[in-house]
Amino acid sequence: QKNPYALPGRSAVVHLFEWKFRDIARECEEFLAPMGYAAVQTSPIAEHLSQPKKGHPWWERYQPMSFRIVSRSGNESRFAEMVERCNYVGVRVYVDVVFNHMTGPLKPARSIAGTSADGINRNYPEVPFHSNHFNPKCDIHTYNDVNQVRNCLLSGLNDLNQTNTYVREKIIDFLNRLIDHGVAGFRVDAAKHMWPADLEYIYSQVKNLSARHGFAPGLRPFIYQEVIDLGGEGVKKTDYNAFARVTEFKYGAEIGNVFRGHNAMKWLKNFGSEWGLLPSGDALVFVDNHDNQRGHGAGGPTIITHKEPRLYKMAVAFMLSWPYGYPRVMSSYSFNNTDKGPPINKNSSIKNVTITSNGKCGNGWVCEHRWPAIVNMIEFRNKVDGTAVANWWDNGNYQIAYSRGDKGFIVFNEEMGADLKQILKTGLAEGSYCDVISGKKMRNKCTGRTVDVGKDGNAAITLLKEEEGVLAIHIGSKI
């Protein structure tokens, strides 16, 4: 089902990639709820492979060994406590669930909790799963063949057969256990590699959201399925969007293209389904994700990440100001090698996310979701909710501006080496507004630049080439 259950006045899900449950709980209380974020996505929580000799690459969590709740983020009681605390402050929890496959061919495969399995003969005693619960071993040679994509092994990972009744039951039990803990939804990993009919069946058997955690009766879990479809393959995103949302990978790829200067910004005027994207209500959108920010998955070097902060702020500001899809904000740790796992202590446990006095994250955590320009755009999105794009202006190339009804106004300048100096129609009421990219309204003063809107709704806008490439004001930033 496609409703994310955001509380009124909140929006977006933030992916706290590899965060420990304790840190997530604290972040829900201290930052996400007060700042207007609607939800958090966790890393996979089920018992998973442990690869200490490889320095615990982040991707070990995508190789489940059982459906017990125990991971590098914490155990079941810590998980339960986190969901409780996030729900209490109205932040929804969506879990990244991996049930397309188990581990790769390792014998023995050892888990983070100390149990072992035989990934060669496909024996996972903790579930238990045996070889007859898996699809025959074969490699995906071409993504043009839907049978290969769905019945063969993704990256050599033992491929569960979701058509099998017993396998289905185990998956449904797992999802139901998460619902009992109070989660509001799931990101379904590698959905593309499973048959839509099997997924539809599994979703249909999952319980309603937990009344004990404050959900109204009869609510179905929010589901977004990871299906990479940039076109030209056998499996289509439209095979999956009838019964749940789908991750729209074309979104970040197109945004990357535009902001990198390969496609003029003026074309963004009708960005959405006219660009071949899914219907807005079916899409989960993002600038980058945990895969493509490090060259895995799809999108390659077009994708914009935190490593290019100026561009990234522009791309995320566009996403959060544009009324298409349900947005996900990425929150990363720094890395220079694509296998590198999260920051760790000497004993290999994941480091705490420390918060400095100016609200930044320490210990190697990037925390894009706390960057002032990004979190201020969350407020922008919440304030303009329900309005349409209006007052579109462009210079015919890489300078654009638009309002969201009469509640918010945003300008971008990505014109190579050029300043933007224009009188523009903002749609806003007369007054002085604080630009939430260069600063913030504090005690009725603006810490950044101020924009004066006249009686006629016009404002003189200047965005010099050496400044941030975006400026945004809204009814909440009026001083």
Ligand code: AAO
């Ligand atoms: C690890 C090792 C492997 C080893 C394996 C088993 O890295 O070397 O073989 O263990 O021992 C993550 C990591 C994997 C890791 C895995 C398990 O990324 O490296 O394997 O954990 O530990 C496909 C899937 C998509 C998947 C993506 C990574 O369709 O579902 O690959 N994403 C999810 C998770 C991800 C996770 C898994 C799934 C597995 O988000 O973190 O893997 O649980 C095409 C296809 C895509 C395909 C890509 C990459 O994309 O369309 O469907 O994604 O190829 O294979 C252009 C095209 C674009 C194309 C792209 C890539 O952009 O337009 O369509 O090029 O060439």
